[in-house]
Amino acid sequence: MSFRQFAFGLTATFGFAWLAVVIVPFFMMRSVEPVAFTEAADGKEGIYHPKTTGRVTNGAEVYASNGCYNCHTQLIRPTYAGNELGRPDWAGLKMDEERGDTRRESNVFDYQGEKFAQIGLNRLGPDLSNVGRRVEAEYAKGGDAKLWLMMHLYDPRANPQRPTSTCPSHRFLFEEKEVLGQVPQDALPVESPEGTVVIPSPDANELVDYLLSLKRDDAVPASMNYGPATKPAEAKPAAPQG
Ligand code: HEC
Numbered sequence: 558m559s560f561r562q563f564a565f566g567l568t569a570t571f572g573f574a575w576l577a578v579v580i581v582p583f584f585m586m587r588s589v590e591p592v593a594f595t596e597a598a599d600g601k602e603g604i605y606h607p608k609t610t611g612r613v614t615n616g617a618e619v620y621a622s623n624g625c626y627n628c629h630t631q632l633i634r635p636t637y638a639g640n641e642l643g644r645p646d647w648a649g650l651k652m653d654e655e656r657g658d659t660r661r662e663s664n665v666f667d668y669q670g671e672k673f674a675q676i677g678l679n680r681l682g683p684d685l686s687n688v689g690r691r692v693e694a695e696y697a698k699g700g701d702a703k704l705w706l707m708m709h710l711y712d713p714r715a716n717p718q719r720p721t722s723t724c725p726s727h728r729f730l731f732e733e734k735e736v737l738g739q740v741p742q743d744a745l746p747v748e749s750p751e752g753t754v755v756i757p758s759p760d761a762n763e764l765v766d767y768l769l770s771l772k773r774d775d776a777v778p779a780s781m782n783y784g785p786a787t788k789p790a791e792a793k794p795a796a797p798q799g
Pocket of ligand 1: 620623624625626627628629681682683688691706709713719722723724725727764768
């Protein structure tokens with residue numbers, strides 16, 4: 558192999574990766590246009606406005622600084638890259654009490670208002686795109702969703718349904734506080750030394766607010782999403798044989 562061939566090979570190898578990973582996505586997402594609902598596919602007209610709830614920015618920072626993204630994704634893959642809509646409660650809820658099937662793929666608008674899109678590095682734990690919805694509708698059904706998340710952060714293995722959870726405990730986000738008079742309302746029901754209670758730090762409160770805000774299941778135009786509830790596009794006529 559001559560030096561020229563080597564240099565060309567090197568440039569082509571890195572150049573192609575750079576094109577595919579940096580340049581193509583940049584041009585695809587640089588100017589995101591508003592997407593419209595169409596009467597035929599969605600049964601209504603108008604422009605899609607993403608809905609986000611709560612204060613997300615501070616909590617997203619706590620999420621990032623504790624490395625939650627190392628084990629948790631926030632990305633429901635586009636179906637062409639492997640369908641994830643079959644899961645009953647990741648991409649939305651299969652049986653939302655009010656809206657029926659709300660499952661959908663993630664889209665660029667889902668990360669609006671966040672400094673970084675926390676799409677995640679690995680998926681050792683469940684995807685958290687819709688964890689707020691899931692906790693409210695399923696784990697803490699009718700109960701206190703905030704407390705469910707606090708308890709999970711404090712000690713994931715304390716949950717009788719998850720004795721072998723490998724989610725790390727984030728006990729350092731909580732403080733032991735001496736009780737002077739009334740017990741604070743946000744005290745966790747956990748053991749602590751005589752005369753003290755465990756309460757969430759401001760970081761824990763922000764993180765939990767952020768997690769509860771993760772409900773990326775509002776209805777999007779069918780043109781943006783393939784969901785079990787939307788009909789796939791008409792099958793193309795089969796290619797002529799031979
Ligand atoms: C070492 C990898 C790892 C890290 C880091 C991690 N988790 Fe987890 N997490 C897991 C695993 C594995 C599970 C599944 C087991 C379980 O349900 O407890 C999980 C479960 C969860 C759940 C329950 C989700 C559900 O739908 O059942 C929540 C909420 C959660 N983690 C939040 C967090 C937050 C917030 C952080 C950062 C402060 C974090 N995790 C950091 C591995 C991790």
